[in-house]
Amino acid sequence: MSSLGLSTVAVIILLLFSAVFTMLESAMFNSSLIRIQTLSKKNFIYKLLLEHKKRPENFISAVVIGNNFVNFLISAVITNIAVIYSNKYGLSNEIVVLIATIITTLLVVIFGETIPKTIGSALPERSLGPTFSVFLPFYFILRPLAYVLSKISQFLLFVLGIKTSEKKFFESEEEVMSMIELGKKEGLIEREEEKMIYSIFEFGDTIVKDIMTPRVDIVAIDIESNLDEILDLITKSAHSRFPVYEEKIDNVIGILYVKDLLKVIAKKEKPDIKKILRAPFFVPETKRVDELFKEMQKNKIQIALVFDEYGGISGLVTIEDILEEIVGEIQDEFDIEEKPVQRLSDHAYLVSGTFNIDDFNEMFNVQLTGEEASTIGGLLLEHFGRLPNPGEEVMIENIKFIISKVRNRRIVQVKAIFIKDMKEGESDE
Structure with missing residues (x-):
């Protein structure tokens, strides 16, 4: 084969290596760590790749060094080809350099950069395996040089006063x-x-008001109640801790733990409720739940009373309420499970007034929002501007809400009818 033919073959081979190195670099930056972890369980190559994906600095340096070296060789070979033609046709050195530069730039940009980089970006995980397999022998050769150059770069940056820190895996x-x-x-x-x-x-963004048991649902004990009344209330409610108040709920004087009461009763003594009360713990509605959780853990508190801006009791919150924000509803042996949404027909549902608006939106793929309300009952109170009577209705976002039950100044249950889902002439019953 002639010298020109050998040079042409050399350029093609070098361009292929340039394409592989570029594709590998692009795929490395655009690949998913989770996807590589999955593939590493089935393929040894991806297992090796996983470590470089986690700490890519030296690896990428080796790829860049290899790619630049290959591109340099391409330029040298093309210049040699140009010299052969210049001797044949009598071209000047300036023309030879210009032609070699143009040809090298076009070939490297198109076949060594643009096309492989696009493929590596579009198919990162699929590109990584084959390209890494090709590059692996070169990596073992280039790794020492890449390490040295990396350290030199870090030193120069240090001299210039530029601090380098490990990139966070997640920036936001x-x-x-x-x-x-x-x-x-x-x-x-x-x-x-x-x-x-x-x-x-x-x-971390949730406040106590969002998760508390509202005032109207608090089961509390009047300090003037006799023992039989207290035991009857304990039996019916199945709670283990009760706020105890004097005259009105806003004047809570302590928390009664059922186990403390039972200890006294077991001794066959007449219990003095005031003596066995534990100190109440008060928090504002606007307190962040994560901060409250830390305080309750630190002080071993199980229940906190929530006060509003006027100093009145607006609700209470327990450790269980906070944990349910993370793990979901916790059912114990005393809980009676009630479905917050009951299906009546293809387009009508009975909904609890305490059902969370976000959960309603997720369940029915709608976008209901309240100014301050977090529950369906609260949302309807905002729309009515008052406490509605059973049978009253309001239309919100193509959903007709009909009040079903009202108790203790709150909406207990409503019927939600999705008008847009109904066929013409179909009843909403």
Whole structure:
């Protein structure tokens, strides 16, 4: 084969290596760590790749060094070809250099950069395996040089006063959420696990008012109640701790633990309720739940009373309420499970007034929002501007809400009818 033919073959081979190195670099930056972890369980190449994906600095340096060296060789070979033609046709050195530069630039940009980089970006995980296999022998050769150059670069940056720090895997909460969504699509994260992770992120933004048991639902004991009345209330409610008040609920004087009362009764003594009360713990409605959780853990407190801006009791919150924000509803042996949503027909449902608006939106794929309300009952109170009577109705976002039950100045249950889902002439019953 002639010298020209050998040079042409050399250029083609070098361009292929340049394409492989570029594709590998692009795929490395655009690949998913979760996806590589999955593939590493089945393929040894991806197992090796996983370590470089986690700490890519030296690896990428080796790829860049190899790519630049190959591109230099391409330039040298093309210049040699140009010299052969210049001697044949009597071209000047300036023309030879210009032609060699143009040809090298076009070939490297098109075949060594643009096309492989696009493929590596579009198919990162699929590109990584083959390209890494080709590059691996070169990596073992280039690794010492890449390490030395990396240290020199770090030293020069230090001299210039530029601090380098390890890049965070996640730069923002949005990136984490994207990875969770990707993990769900890849089948690595189950639905319940996803909900729990999202709950943890929302935990820090949640305030006590969002999770507390409202004032009207508080089961409390009047200090003037006799023992039989107290025991009857304990039996009916199945709670283990009760706020105890004097005259009115806003004047809570302590918390009665059922176990403390039972200890006294077991001794066959007449209990003095005031003597066995534990000190109440008060928190504002606006306190963040994560901060409250830390305080309750530190002080071993199980129940906290919530006060509003006027100093009145607006609700109470327990450790269990806080934990349910992360893990979901916790049912114990005394809980009576009630469905917050009961299906009446294809387009009508009975909904609990305490059902969370966000959960309603997720269940029915709608976008209801309240100014301050977090429950369906609260949302309807905002729309009515008063406490409605049973049978009254209001239309919100193509959903007709009919008040079913009202008790103790709150909406207990409503009927939700999805008008847009009904066929013409169909009854809403």
